[in-house]
Amino acid sequence: MPQQFLLLPAFNGQYEQIQDHCPRKPCQQSAGGAEGCCVQNGTTAPASQYDGINLMNGGGESQMAGVPKVVIIGAGFGGLQCAKKLENKPVEVTLLDRNNYHLFTPLLYQVASSLLNPSDIAQPVRSILRGHRNLVFRQAEVTGVDFDAKRVLTHDAGDFAYDYLVIAAGSTTNFFGVAAAEQRSEGLKDLSEALGLRNHTLHCLEEAAATGSMEEARPWLTFVVVGGGPTGVEYSGALSELIHGVLPREYPELSASDVRVVLVEGLDRLLPVFPEDLGEEAQRALEARGVEVMTGLRVTDASEETVTLSNGDVISARTLVWAAGVKPAELAAALDVERSRNGRIEVDDALRVKGHTDVYAIGDVASFIQDGKQVPMLSAPAMQGGRQAADNILRTIAGERLKRFKYHDKGSMATVGKGAAVAQVGRFHFHGYIGWLMWLGVHIYYLIGFRNRLVVLSGWAWNYVRSDRPVRIIAKAK
Numbered sequence: 001m002p003q004q005f006l007l008l009p010a011f012n013g014q015y016e017q018i019q020d021h022c023p024r025k026p027c028q029q030s031a032g033g034a035e036g037c038c039v040q041n042g043t044t045a046p047a048s049q050y051d052g053i054n055l056m057n058g059g060g061e062s063q064m065a066g067v068p069k070v071v072i073i074g075a076g077f078g079g080l081q082c083a084k085k086l087e088n089k090p091v092e093v094t095l096l097d098r099n100n101y102h103l104f105t106p107l108l109y110q111v112a113s114s115l116l117n118p119s120d121i122a123q124p125v126r127s128i129l130r131g132h133r134n135l136v137f138r139q140a141e142v143t144g145v146d147f148d149a150k151r152v153l154t155h156d157a158g159d160f161a162y163d164y165l166v167i168a169a170g171s172t173t174n175f176f177g178v179a180a181a182e183q184r185s186e187g188l189k190d191l192s193e194a195l196g197l198r199n200h201t202l203h204c205l206e207e208a209a210a211t212g213s214m215e216e217a218r219p220w221l222t223f224v225v226v227g228g229g230p231t232g233v234e235y236s237g238a239l240s241e242l243i244h245g246v247l248p249r250e251y252p253e254l255s256a257s258d259v260r261v262v263l264v265e266g267l268d269r270l271l272p273v274f275p276e277d278l279g280e281e282a283q284r285a286l287e288a289r290g291v292e293v294m295t296g297l298r299v300t301d302a303s304e305e306t307v308t309l310s311n312g313d314v315i316s317a318r319t320l321v322w323a324a325g326v327k328p329a330e331l332a333a334a335l336d337v338e339r340s341r342n343g344r345i346e347v348d349d350a351l352r353v354k355g356h357t358d359v360y361a362i363g364d365v366a367s368f369i370q371d372g373k374q375v376p377m378l379s380a381p382a383m384q385g386g387r388q389a390a391d392n393i394l395r396t397i398a399g400e401r402l403k404r405f406k407y408h409d410k411g412s413m414a415t416v417g418k419g420a421a422v423a424q425v426g427r428f429h430f431h432g433y434i435g436w437l438m439w440l441g442v443h444i445y446y447l448i449g450f451r452n453r454l455v456v457l458s459g460w461a462w463n464y465v466r467s468d469r470p471v472r473i474i475a476k477a478k
C-alpha cells in the first residue's frame with residue numbers, strides 16, 4: 001500500500017449506530033426504551049472506585065480485582081487516542097510499546113534532513129499519560145497473543161492478561177520484493193531510520209569533500225529517493241534545501257550544482273492520492289528546487305554504488321532512500337486472525353477483529369472497509385479508530401449497543417519546501433504559500449506537547465530566515 005499524507009483532523013466522534021453488536025448476554029429493554037441494551041456479567045464499577053490504586057504488580061498482573069483490563073498494543077496515533085479516551089473510566093489500561101515514546105511521523109523527514117532534533121517530534125509515553133491513574137505504560141516487544149487464555153505475549157516483559165485487547169501496532173516498510181533495496185537502502189519509517197539517514201547524508205558530504213576529483217565525488221553527491229508519495233516528495237524537497245542552503249556556505253570543496261537529488265516514482269505522476277493538479281504543482285515546485293523527477297520508473301536493483309531502474313538505466317549513487325510504501329506491522333502476520341490480501345487484520349463494522357469479540361484492531365494494522373475500499377493508512381483514521389474502539393469497549397462494559405465506525409476524511413496535504421505545499425480540503429485545492437501556511441498550522445496543532453510546538457516553530461522560523469538546517473551532527477550511538 002502506498003504511503004499517503006492526510007490532514008490530521010480533530011474528530012468530534014459522531015458515529016452511526018450499529019444494528020446489533022450486543023457482545024454478551026441478550027438485550028434487555030432499557031428504562032427509556034429508546035436504545036437497546038445488553039446485560040453485562042458484572043465487571044463494571046464507578047471510576048472513583050479505582051482512584052489511587054496501585055495498578056500493576058511486576059510482570060503485568062493487576063491488583064485491581066474485578067476491573068476490566070484493557071491492553072493496547074502500540075502507543076502510536078491510534079493506541080494513544082484509545083488510551084486517552086479511556087482515562088478516568090472504569091477500566092484498567094495497560095499501554096504497550098517497543099519504544100518508550102510516541103512519534104509524530106509527519107515531521108520525521110525534518111529530522112532526517114537536519115532541521116529538527118528527535119526529541120522535537122517524539123514525546124515519552126509516560127509524560128503523556130502523567131496523572132492518569134488508570135493508565136500505565138510498559139515498554140515491551142509484543143510477539144503474539146494467546147486468544148484462548150486472553151494474554152498478550154511479549155519478548156521481554158512477560159505476559160499481560162486482558163479482558164479487552166486493542167491491536168494498534170501500525171505498519172512497516174514495504175520493499176515490494178526488491179531484496180537489494182531492503183538490504184542496502186536507507187529508510188524513513190521510524191526515528192532510528194531517520195537518524196541513520198541524517199548521519200549517512202552528512203557522511204556522504206564529508207566523503208565527497210575529501211575526494212580529489214569530481215568523478216570520485218559524484219556517487220557521494222547523488223541521492224536517489226524512491227516513492228513519489230508524500231514522504232518521498234517532502235524528503236527530496238527538504239534534502240534539496242539542505243544541500244543548496246549549506247553546501248555553498250560550508251563546503252568550499254564542493255559545488256551545489258554537482259549534487260543530484262533524483263526522485264523516482266513508479267506511477268506516471270507524483271502524489272497519486274492527491275488530485276492531479278496538486279501532483280503537477282508538487283512536481284513543478286520540486287523541479288524549481290533542483291530535484292530531478294522521474295515518473296513511470298521503478299528501482300529494480302541496487303548495489304553499494306549503483307541504483308538500477310526498470311528502463312535499464314544505472315545511476316551511480318551511494319544513497320538510496322526507500323520511501324515507496326508501507327505494509328502492516330509484522331505482528332499482524334504472527335497472529336492467528338483473518339487478514340486481507342495486503343496483510344491487514346480484518347475487522348467488523350465496530351472495529352472488532354473477525355471471530356474475536358473482545359479484540360479490536362485499529363489504524364494501519366487493520367483492514368476496515370468503507371464504501372467498498374480499505375480505509376487508508378493514515379494518522380486520521382488511526383486516531384478516529386482509537387477513539388471509536390475505546391468507546392465501544394466502554395459501551396460493552398456498560399451493556400450498551402456498539403457503534404459502527406465511520407472514517408471522516410478531512411483532506412490531504414504535503415509540503416515541498418519553504419513556502420510551498422499542496423493541500424486538498426474537500427473540493428478546495430491550495431498550493432504555494434497558502435498551502436504552506438495551512439500545512440504549518442495543522443502540523444503545529446497536532447504535535448504533542450507545548451515545548452515541542454515551541455521548539456519546532458522556532459526551528460522553522462530559523463530555517464525561514466537563515467535557510468539553515470542546523471542539526472548537522474554526525475552522532476552515532478555506541
Ligand SMILES: Cc1cc2nc3c(=O)[nH]c(=O)nc-3n(C[C@H](O)[C@H](O)[C@H](O)COP(=O)(O)OP(=O)(O)OC[C@H]3O[C@@H](n4cnc5c(N)ncnc54)[C@H](O)[C@@H]3O)c2cc1C
Binds near residue numbers: 008076140168170329
Ligand atoms: C515518514 C512518515 C510520514 C507520515 N506522514 C503522515 C502525514 O503527514 N499525515 C498522515 O495522516 N499520516 C502520515 N503518515 C502515516 C501515519 O504515521 C500512520 O498512518 C499512523 O502512524 C498510523 O497510526 P497507528 O496507530 O496505526 O500506528 P503507529 O502510529 O505507527 O503506531 C504503532 C506503534 O506500535 C508500536 N509497535 C509496533 N509493533 C509492535 C510490537 N510488536 N510490540 C510493541 N510495540 C509495537 C510501534 O512502536 C508504534 O509506536 C506518515 C508515516 C511516515 C512513516
